[in-house]
Amino acid sequence: MTTIGFIGLGIMGGPMAANLLAAGHTVLGHDTQQAAAERLVTAGGKYVDSVAAATAADVVITMLPDSPQVEEVVLGPGGVLEHAEPGLLLIDMSTIRPDTSVAVGAAAAARGVRALDAPVSGGEKGAIDGVLSIMVGGDVHAFDAARPVFEVLGKTIVHVGPSGAGQTVKAANQLVVGGIYALVAEAIVLLEASGVDPGPGLDVLAGGLAGSRILELKRKSMVARDFAPGFRIDLHHKDMGIALAAAREAGVALPMTGLTAQLIAAARAQGHGSLDHSALLKVLETVSGKAAS
Known part of the structure; x- marks a missing residue:
């Protein structure tokens, strides 16, 4: 099983993290809301108090509200890429601007990190039931590596093209x-x-x-x-x-x-x-x- 850092444990991210835990993965979760942290711990996850701590994983998933938050958490000072080891699989499942995903993909590649943009459809119920539709942009080999994680979270999982295509x-x-x-x-x-x-x-x-x-x-x-x-x-x-x-x-x-x-x-x-x-x-x-x- 995989250690997964999960940043953003809201309406969608919370149940997605719970499904990963139920599938046997270790989840290091981070969110700014205390209630979200408590739900993760109740589900069997480990709450960590920083992005850096959540990055100490094989896979990091971000599920954030918009492009500025992804830019801050991934590209900003103290962000994921600053702490990432080469070979990390970074999966952004937020819904953001395609150009932001392209920028994240390029910055990640420069650090030896494999990045995918993988927004989802299906709403809260789809997240809870693990039947989301996942549309994935990025390198096809990174997509293949991420498929076991996607299969826990979704039912329709399609690689749609290069970075930004998912968005x-x-x-x-x-x-x-x-x-x-x-x-x-x-x-x-x-x-x-x-x-x-x-x-x-x-x-x-x-x-x-x-x-x-x-x-x-x-x-x-x-x-x-x-x-x-x-x-x-x-x-x-x-x-x-x-x-x-x-x-x-x-x-x-x-x-x-x-x-x-x-x-x-x-x-x-x-x-x-x-x-x-x-x-x-x-x-x-x-x-x-x-x-x-």
């Missing part, structure tokens, strides 16, 4: 997810405004060509207005910015992505940033004058 695929994933949430929200608004029970209505949609993973997992909670966060609006807002920046860099127009990004920005502006991204329903209700009084 580009994740940007594509997030624009599709955001668009589907917006359309499901519109469907609920239409059904309810027309006097149709949205529960059975969405059951039919889920069983037909309109079916999706989002309808499968979220239709009941959306109808019930249960927006407990599995993936927060704040984070999806960040991800849509990444998608739009990637589109600009690639020189392509993504008009539906732009509209969806504005709806997510509206959700955040309306104070829903801490809610699940299915709370786009609240925005569409407001637009239609159907918001709860």
Whole structure:
């Protein structure tokens, strides 16, 4: 079994670290939140109080909120690369800008460290159940070395290209997810405004060509207005910015992505940033004058 340093033990990172422990790996976990540290210890892991201590491992996984945090933790003073021994396998599973992943890959290679960008899709439930989709950019030999770790965490594991490619695929994933949430929200608004029970209505949609993973997992909670966060609006807002920046860099127009990004920005502006991204329903209700009084 492998000793794994795991930096970032939040909604996604916490259950991922727990699954690695359950598979028999030793996990050295680091996070700035005390509650996250306590959950790791309860699951059988060892909490360490610094990035340097978490880097004393065969594999280091980072699961952080955004590019600045990855740059600080990996590239900054006292960061992973400053303490890494040659041959370390560094797997960044955060969702960040592709150019940041390219920079991390280049800096890691200069120190003899194998780096992969491996963002995930599947939300908190996918992390808990160990069935995440993992899209991996970087050297194919490093990918092969990391596969045993990925197989504990995910079900769909695909090497998609060089450094940064994983993040580009994740940007594509997030624009599709955001668009589907917006359309499901519109469907609920239409059904309810027309006097149709949205529960059975969405059951039919889920069983037909309109079916999706989002309808499968979220239709009941959306109808019930249960927006407990599995993936927060704040984070999806960040991800849509990444998608739009990637589109600009690639020189392509993504008009539906732009509209969806504005709806997510509206959700955040309306104070829903801490809610699940299915709370786009609240925005569409407001637009239609159907918001709860």
